[in-house]
Amino acid sequence: MNDAAIRVRGLRKAYGNVTAVADLDLDVHRGETLAVLGPNGAGKSTTVQILSAQLPRDGGAVAVLGADPAKADRRFRSRLGIVSQTAGDLLELTVEEVVRHFAGYYPRPRDPGEVIAEVGLAAQAKRKLRQLSGGQRRRVDVALGVVGNPELLFLDEPTTGFDPEARRQFWHLIRALAAEGTTVLLTTHYLDEAEALADRIAVIADGRIRAAGTVAELVDDREVTVAWEGGSKTTDTPTALIAELGAGYAGEVPGLTVTRPSLEDAYLRLIGQEASA
Amino acid sequence: MTITGIDPPAVEVSGLTRVFSGGRGKADHRALDAFDLTVTPGEVHGLLGPNGAGKTTLCKILSTVLLPTSGTARVLGLDVVADAKRVRPLLGIVFGGERGLYARMTAGQNLRFWAALYGLGRRAGRARAAELLDRVGLSARADNRVETFSRGMKQRLHLARGMIGDPRVLILDEPTVGMDPVSAHEFRELVEELRAEGRAVLLTTHDMAEAEALCDRVSFIDGGRLLRCEDPRVLGELLSRHERVRATGVPEALADRIAELRGVEAVRRTGPGAILVETDRDGAALPVLRMLVEAGTTDVSTAPPTLEEVYMHLIGDRGMAVRS
Ligand SMILES: Nc1ncnc2c1ncn2[C@@H]1O[C@H](COP(=O)(O)OP(=O)(O)OP(=O)(O)O)[C@@H](O)[C@H]1O
Ligand SMILES: Nc1ncnc2c1ncn2[C@@H]1O[C@H](COP(=O)(O)OP(=O)(O)OP(=O)(O)O)[C@@H](O)[C@H]1O
Ligand SMILES: [Mg+2]
Ligand SMILES: [Mg+2]
Numbered sequence: 001m002n003d004a005a006i007r008v009r010g011l012r013k014a015y016g017n018v019t020a021v022a023d024l025d026l027d028v029h030r031g032e033t034l035a036v037l038g039p040n041g042a043g044k045s046t047t048v049q050i051l052s053a054q055l056p057r058d059g060g061a062v063a064v065l066g067a068d069p070a071k072a073d074r075r076f077r078s079r080l081g082i083v084s085q086t087a088g089d090l091l092e093l094t095v096e097e098v099v100r101h102f103a104g105y106y107p108r109p110r111d112p113g114e115v116i117a118e119v120g121l122a123a124q125a126k127r128k129l130r131q132l133s134g135g136q137r138r139r140v141d142v143a144l145g146v147v148g149n150p151e152l153l154f155l156d157e158p159t160t161g162f163d164p165e166a167r168r169q170f171w172h173l174i175r176a177l178a179a180e181g182t183t184v185l186l187t188t189h190y191l192d193e194a195e196a197l198a199d200r201i202a203v204i205a206d207g208r209i210r211a212a213g214t215v216a217e218l219v220d221d222r223e224v225t226v227a228w229e230g231g232s233k234t235t236d237t238p239t240a241l242i243a244e245l246g247a248g249y250a251g252e253v254p255g256l257t258v259t260r261p262s263l264e265d266a267y268l269r270l271i272g273q274e275a276s277a
Numbered sequence: 278m279t280i281t282g283i284d285p286p287a288v289e290v291s292g293l294t295r296v297f298s299g300g301r302g303k304a305d306h307r308a309l310d311a312f313d314l315t316v317t318p319g320e321v322h323g324l325l326g327p328n329g330a331g332k333t334t335l336c337k338i339l340s341t342v343l344l345p346t347s348g349t350a351r352v353l354g355l356d357v358v359a360d361a362k363r364v365r366p367l368l369g370i371v372f373g374g375e376r377g378l379y380a381r382m383t384a385g386q387n388l389r390f391w392a393a394l395y396g397l398g399r400r401a402g403r404a405r406a407a408e409l410l411d412r413v414g415l416s417a418r419a420d421n422r423v424e425t426f427s428r429g430m431k432q433r434l435h436l437a438r439g440m441i442g443d444p445r446v447l448i449l450d451e452p453t454v455g456m457d458p459v460s461a462h463e464f465r466e467l468v469e470e471l472r473a474e475g476r477a478v479l480l481t482t483h484d485m486a487e488a489e490a491l492c493d494r495v496s497f498i499d500g501g502r503l504l505r506c507e508d509p510r511v512l513g514e515l516l517s518r519h520e521r522v523r524a525t526g527v528p529e530a531l532a533d534r535i536a537e538l539r540g541v542e543a544v545r546r547t548g549p550g551a552i553l554v555e556t557d558r559d560g561a562a563l564p565v566l567r568m569l570v571e572a573g574t575t576d577v578s579t580a581p582p583t584l585e586e587v588y589m590h591l592i593g594d595r596g597m598a599v600r601s
Contacts, residue, residue, distance in 0.1 A: 015425060016425075018421075018425065038457070039429075039457045039459060039460075040427050040428070040429025040430050040432075040433070040455075040456065040457045040460060041426075041427040041429065041430055045427060045428065085428050085455075086428070120328075124329075126303070131297065131306075132329075133328050133329045133330075133332075133333060134328070134333060134373065134451070135327075135328030135329070135483070136328050136329055139328070157428070157455060160373075160454045160455055161328070161373065161451060161454055161483065162328065162483060163326070163327040163328045163483050164483060164485060164585055164588055164589070165327065165589070165592070166327070166328060167483075189429075189455070189456065189457050189458060189461070191458065224575045238570050238575065239567070239570045239571050242566060242567060242570055243567065246563050246566075246567070253563065253566075253579075255579065256562075256566060256578070256579045257577070257578035257579070258566070258569075258570055258574075258575060258576070258577040258578065259575070259576060259577075259578070260575040260576055264458065267458065268458075268459070271459075
């Protein structure tokens with residue numbers, strides 16, 4: 001089982017009487033990008049924290065890069081990169097100081113200046129974190145996650161607060177890391193982000209995996225929905241319907257769309273909330 | 278309400294400027310630069326722009342927690358500096374993130390505390406807190422401490438807190454960050470209700486689909502300056518007046534054949550297998566659609582330019598770099 005970066009069986013974690021993770025199974029292959037989706041409170045951050053050696057578990061078997069994160073030592077930690085959901089608070093340091101400082105924890109870090117440029121903060125490198133906007137601070141978190149050149153990168157909602165361009169640039173960055181062989185475990189609420197980055201997707205609700213697979217495996221795409229201003233129809237023969245509509249409207253059909261079921265449809269089905277529209 | 282009998286705008290900002298000093302010989306930073314904005318009662322107004330554009334700075338000044346360097350800002354006719362005490366009770370404020378909630382108190386205690394600050398009596402405060410917890414889907418966790426909440430649960434509580442004082446004007450700074458897709462959609466319904474009740478909403482977001490769905494007008498801000506203020510439905514015309522067709526899963530050869538069709542102005546590659554077909558006359562989109570669907574492409578739409586495209590067009594293609 002050398003190709004497993006992460007292998008989880010029967011993971012459990014409770015906080016008092018709140019069960020955060022209940023009997024969770026998960027595999028992440030080496031070099032793979034896996035996106036974890038799920039409602040608020042589903043147990044995503046708890047799972048990420050346990051796997052990245054930040055939180056002890058109550059039960060279950062866990063192997064991360066072949067080791068048990070509960071027994072993590074410094075060497076093990078230096079193989080991981082982590083972008084947590086809650087940001088650190090080194091507010092009086094400058095961007096450059098913080099990134100250099102973190103690079104020092106790793107045996108073969110990437111060039112801090114390069115990483116700062118990659119997250120688009122070159123012009124802010126000498127500013128204190130306190131003086132940054134919300135999205136700029138989140139970019140620092142991402143820089144700290146990747147500066148150690150990790151084998152395995154944990155990203156817990158990394159792009160919250162990113163502007164649209166920054167989000168696209170971030171996708172490029174992660175794709176480049178994945179192409180170099182980095183394994184990535186990502187949580188996100190942006191389904192387009194999951195689709196853009198992930199080789200496979202796991203949907204989690206109430207602390208359990210509801211389904212895992214490629215987008216094609218999760219989405220049932222036999223039926224196509226044709227919609228236009230004034231109506232919509234689900235059909236497996238969209239061409240005929242469009243021809244019919246075109247004839248009816250004599251040319252332009254206003255607001256015509258042809259869509260296969262989306263990842264959003266699959267997500268809502270899996271967490272037990274069918275789309276009402 | 279005023280002497281002339283005309284209701285003042287919910288928000289009126291004029292020539293607003295805020296300069297942060299750089300400290301220790303570093304250059305000053307102009308976070309807002311002669312910014313103008315008007316939001317009327319019953320309007321949902323989007324404030325859109327890149328990281329560091331000045332959105333939060335503006336929201337903070339309107340919320341009376343940050344002073345402007347120059348210029349004026351009024352809420353329902355009251356100056357946010359001179360009349361700060363009278364402005365505060367009119368406002369509901371929601372900032373994204375972790376701050377502003379008492380971690381050691383339960384969700385219910387937090388809301389009842391804020392209700393009291395807004396002058397509600399004990400019974401009214403309880404009722405209001407319960408109603409709002411229900412509205413944001415947290416009833417079952419009302420008696421749990423906030424420190425035990427997941428990120429998205431905290432964000433929902435923020436939203437409830439913002440509404441506790443029955444505010445006429447809501448300042449929502451990235452209110453849906455961290456919310457799951459279902460609650461983000463419920464948030465949209467909530468904003469529709471607020472609008473229907475005649476409240477004014479100033480909303481910053483990086484989610485262009487959210488802004489497009491909710492906003493009556495949007496203001497684009499970059500480098501502290503107003504770039505443009507417009508109805509999002511009008512903005513699309515900046516880019517194109519004719520139908521466009523968007524499709525994914527399109528092989529190269531098919532894209533080439535589409536480019537040959539009459540009335541097709543351009544076929545742009547927008548991603549792996551994704552294309553955007555621009556037409557230059559009415560009626561040209563339908564043959565494009567037919568060709569795509571006949572070839573088995575099942576993810577196709579005709580659509581005016583999205584707000585995200587307009588954003589990219591206006592803000593320009595500067596990559597991820599943040600303006601200094
Ligand atoms: N420190 C804690 N103490 C008590 N309960 C906690 C704690 N941290 C998390 N929980 C609870 O565990 C459950 C899972 O939380 P978790 O943060 O893992 O969810 P999540 O899937 O990351 O949600 P989100 O999408 O909102 O980030 C929730 O019910 C949460 O309230
Ligand atoms: N206390 C401060 N001292 C110095 N500069 C500051 C301070 N607060 C903000 N700035 C700067 O002012 C500019 C505007 O910041 P602001 O927080 O208003 O941006 P924003 O539009 O809200 O961005 P984001 O989308 O990232 O939230 C940024 O360049 C930021 O670095
Ligand atoms: Mg989380
Ligand atoms: Mg901001």
